[in-house]
Amino acid sequence: MSDAGRSDDRAAATDGGASDAAVTETRGVGDATPTGAPGADDVLSVRDLSTRFFTEEGQINAVESVSFDLREDEILGVVGESGSGKSVTALSLVDLVETPGRITAGEVWYRDPDLAEEFRGTEAVRVDDDHVDLRTVPPGVRRSLRGPSFSVIFQDPMSSFNPSITVGEQIAEAVEVQRRARANPRSTRSRTQGYGLGKYLLDGIVPGRDYTSEESMDRAVELLGQVGIPDPEERVDEYPGQFSGGMLQRAMIAQALAGEPDVLIADEPTTALDVTIQAQILNLLTEIQEERGMSIVLITHDLGVIAEMCDRVCVMYAGEVVERGTLDSVFEDTVHPYTQGLLGSIPDVDDPRARLEPIAGNVPSLLDAEMGDRCYFADRCPKAMESCLDKPPEATVDAAADHGVKCVLADREYDPADALADDRFEADAAATDGGDGE
Numbered sequence: 001m002s003d004a005g006r007s008d009d010r011a012a013a014t015d016g017g018a019s020d021a022a023v024t025e026t027r028g029v030g031d032a033t034p035t036g037a038p039g040a041d042d043v044l045s046v047r048d049l050s051t052r053f054f055t056e057e058g059q060i061n062a063v064e065s066v067s068f069d070l071r072e073d074e075i076l077g078v079v080g081e082s083g084s085g086k087s088v089t090a091l092s093l094v095d096l097v098e099t100p101g102r103i104t105a106g107e108v109w110y111r112d113p114d115l116a117e118e119f120r121g122t123e124a125v126r127v128d129d130d131h132v133d134l135r136t137v138p139p140g141v142r143r144s145l146r147g148p149s150f151s152v153i154f155q156d157p158m159s160s161f162n163p164s165i166t167v168g169e170q171i172a173e174a175v176e177v178q179r180r181a182r183a184n185p186r187s188t189r190s191r192t193q194g195y196g197l198g199k200y201l202l203d204g205i206v207p208g209r210d211y212t213s214e215e216s217m218d219r220a221v222e223l224l225g226q227v228g229i230p231d232p233e234e235r236v237d238e239y240p241g242q243f244s245g246g247m248l249q250r251a252m253i254a255q256a257l258a259g260e261p262d263v264l265i266a267d268e269p270t271t272a273l274d275v276t277i278q279a280q281i282l283n284l285l286t287e288i289q290e291e292r293g294m295s296i297v298l299i300t301h302d303l304g305v306i307a308e309m310c311d312r313v314c315v316m317y318a319g320e321v322v323e324r325g326t327l328d329s330v331f332e333d334t335v336h337p338y339t340q341g342l343l344g345s346i347p348d349v350d351d352p353r354a355r356l357e358p359i360a361g362n363v364p365s366l367l368d369a370e371m372g373d374r375c376y377f378a379d380r381c382p383k384a385m386e387s388c389l390d391k392p393p394e395a396t397v398d399a400a401a402d403h404g405v406k407c408v409l410a411d412r413e414y415d416p417a418d419a420l421a422d423d424r425f426e427a428d429a430a431a432t433d434g435g436d437g438e
């Protein structure tokens with residue numbers, strides 16, 4: 001497999017063509033590496049998405065050329081340690097990255113035949129069959145999709161409620177936005193006008209009282225009940241501050257479901273909850289997903305949750321997707337030592353006394369200046385070799401299982417004789433500082 005067409009420049013993320021060259025050569029029949037146009041059953045196809053934060057300390061590469069497909073009716077798990085770029089990826093999908101952050105490259109193809117029809121032939125908007133690259137549509141249209149098309153359950157429930165509006169009104173508003181969008185699917189303008197209330201107070205718009213219909217309020221009560229909030233008829237009139245963290249988390253899930261979105265992005269939706277409720281909520285998500293045919297991106301630290309719920313999985317490390325594929329293939333034919341490490345840290349249900357083995361070392365800072373151009377996991381990797389000082393291209397493990405990995409072990413066995421000496425990283429860093437780039 002040739003590495004030839006590969007640009008060494010990290011900025012190659014902005015130049016999909018060059019960085020894809022090597023990947024294309026490794027592709028098998030099943031289109032394992034998501035580099036081409038979105039497939040017909042992909043609700044969402046992300047290509048080479050990069051998001052950076054431009055801070056005083058320097059440029060932080062929070063999301064580094066991430067690509068994946070979200071299929072219709074599937075749950076895609078995104079897993080990785082703290083700081084691996086999961087939340088920033090989620091925010092990037094819905095265009096909610098805030099300054100000093102910015103999406104610097106990539107495509108976010110969303111399947112929406114009406115939208116595609118509306119923009120087909122326009123110059124600035126990229127359309128591919130039924131898919132539209134959301135990065136190229138006007139920002140107002142992008143916002144209008146939040147709710148009826150995309151919903152996000154954020155890690156921090158406080159951030160998605162306005163403290164001065166009752167929980168019920170905010171959920172009812174999400175119901176109304178969805179109803180308007182459904183009533184008028186072809187008109188982007190009507191959606192855009194509908195946008196702005198409920199959870200979109202992120203943009204500082206506050207709905208007036210009595211804005212929501214009784215019908216939507218009834219639906220809000222129903223949704224609160226569904227997510228396990230006791231006495232929903234009463235709680236619906238309370239303010240977010242009157243809810244405990246766990247209750248608010250559930251209310252946020254109700255709010256996200258109110259829009260009946262095509263795509264639900266759930267960022268650690270149950271971290272704040274106790275184990276019983278956690279299981280309840282996850283069951284609820286699965287049920288609703290099956291009932292409504294929704295696609296879910298489920299972000300979690302917990303590979304156990306992934307194993308239970310997901311069809312497909314993306315493993316993130318240091319801003320990159322390092323291994324991805326169907327659950328079975330990634331769990332059974334694991335290639336990346338990082339994935340192996342995460343799997344090793346799942347509690348063994350059959351043997352509760354089994355020790356957890358967290359991966360030694362820490363996630364790198366993601367500061368561009370400190371990242372270099374090699375496998376980012378190499379300095380924690382029990383199988384690091386000399387070749388890991390070069391950036392590994394994504395290789396196909398099993399095309400049929402959509403299983404790809406960024407690791408040299410994809411096509412060679414680990415040989416302890418090749419083990420990398422500990423001081424090689426410093427030597428490599430020194431060489432990079434000396435400016436050996438081409």
Ligand SMILES: Nc1ncnc2c1ncn2[C@@H]1O[C@H](COP(=O)(O)OP(=O)(O)OP(=O)(O)O)[C@@H](O)[C@H]1O
Pocket residue numbers: 053055060062080081082083084085086087088089099100101155301365366
């Ligand atoms: N507002 C910000 N300003 C600067 N850097 C940021 C900002 N938000 C995120 N980052 C950086 O982006 C990186 C990825 O963060 P992210 O929140 O996506 O990680 P995560 O995988 O979701 O972690 P966790 O599991 O803890 O939620 C972090 O290392 C952080 O340094």
Ligand code: NI
Pocket residue numbers: 086087088155267
């Ligand atoms: Ni996060």
